[in-house]
Amino acid sequence: MGKYVEMIRIRFLMMLAYRTNYYTGILIYAINISAYYFLWSAIYGGKSSMQGMSLGQMTTYVAISWLARAFYFNNLDREIAMEIRDGKIATELIRPYSYLGMKAVQGLGEGLFRLFFLSLPGLLVVSLFLPLEFPEHAKTWLSFGLSLLFSFIIFSELNLLAGVVTFFTFRNEGLLRAKRFIIDLFSGLILPLSFYPDWAQQLMAYMPFQAISYIPSMIITESFQGAAVRDGLLLQAAWCVLLWFPIVLLWWVAKKRLVVQGG
């Protein structure tokens, strides 16, 4: 356990190593949310609600979606791909820990850092002048926290999966980029899923992407109530378990086929 906590600490240190990155991170978040606010107020025009969401709810939805993204988002897929491509994987495999487990912990460290030190300050800045509506029930916050944790697990599992595929292909930047756009689009980050046409919504119900962003955002804006919250959390939990199997299988095969590049 100690080594994992230590690894989170190292990630914090790495994020803090460059001060400019840190401060601009807060600024970028605030600008991003403001831009979305002005975009949505233009779309709403004078209308009080669209698809059952008020402008205030919509702004909150977007702000929370990006806040959540700061936590669940990581570049584990690209990190793994890079370590395989330049052969750094060798120095990881001589350590007495599980490679993928340690990678996931690094993602968690990065996520915690971004959530607490970049996005939350950013959100505080934004809430000074944007009409954000936060729920008052402690239960909503609790469900949201749990849901966010599931988001992180699902997102990281997808990333580990994409990363491990590099063991077989060696170059897959295209695949990784496509995966990133698909997740941003289908997870409900840019647009709530209720805005998509019916056939698309039905298709997306069978994919893990909506469990990443749509569900936690719907929970925190209280658009999901009662049973819907429970079902959403259960769906997320199911994806966490389901995605675990292909990773274990692929990793097992990959280790046998590993080629260390560059001597």
Next chain:
Amino acid sequence: MNAIEVEQLRKEFKVHKSRSGLVGAFRDLWTRRYATIRAVDGISFAVRQGEIVGYIGENGAGKSTTIKMLTGILTPTSGRIVVNGMNPHKEREKFVRTIGVVFGQRSQLWWDIAVQESFRLLKKVYRVPDEQYRRHMGEVIEMLDIGPLLDKPVRKLSLGQRMRCELAAALIHNPPLLFLDEPTIGLDVLVKLNIRQFLKQLNERYGTTILLTTHDMSDIEALCERVIMLDEGKIIYDGSLGQLKEKWGQGKRISFTFVEEATLVALQELTTGLDVNWKQGEQPNVWVAHVPSGGVPEVVSRVAARYPLQDIHIHEVPTEEIIRNIYQEGAANG
């Protein structure tokens, strides 16, 4: 007890062969051709505890591949490996606690953070108790003289400073077996000496077994009593460095600097009946004679009697050249 035992170890890679030209590249999109390369081809050897063994060979001879199989990174195609009584790739996480590894060409430290933070993480990873860490690492840090570097980020260190930190990082858990893959690559003479001296001390004080690959023969001469030489995935020599020299590096080399230019024919004629091999030196008036050990006085007296000389040098055949000769001749078993 043996630290390393290897029997009939083999590793094959499947590599994709590209067709040439644009048309070939398009055809590669549909069907790919593969070739199987044997990087390591049925090698067997054992290393006793406390030995320092030099593992040498040209680029692509299979040294690094062997090391990667011995450290559990790569899975062998076939053969048996027992290192520290374990099968490296089967029990990887337990096994790697008993070894230290330094790859000269890649860093194991975190680039953007201070050296001591990397050490702290590794200490946790290997579950080294505080007391043991202080005692053992205190010594290592002192021997390598890296105390002042500990609070600097790795990216600010010179190559020599970094390499000494890498060595210390590999020794945090005081492993009984140390693998070094080209540890002195790109280092200046002083740092090289410092590292060699440290490795010797380590071996004497803790009985650490060391297997090292290098292209620098002076590393081998300074450290290893035994060398294993590899060529195209096969072991072509396994034995003491002294024997290797005796067997392949017999004789002396005499370099004559003549006042005037001399010809090969004339020199060969002059030394008929003697076992001499003449080669042109770097200048037209410099000739080098390769002579068996006992033949030096005769050759020198004959040449000196016939030609006016500016200078004479007599030296032993350097190890580098012995090795090169062995490779060039394709060498039989040692």
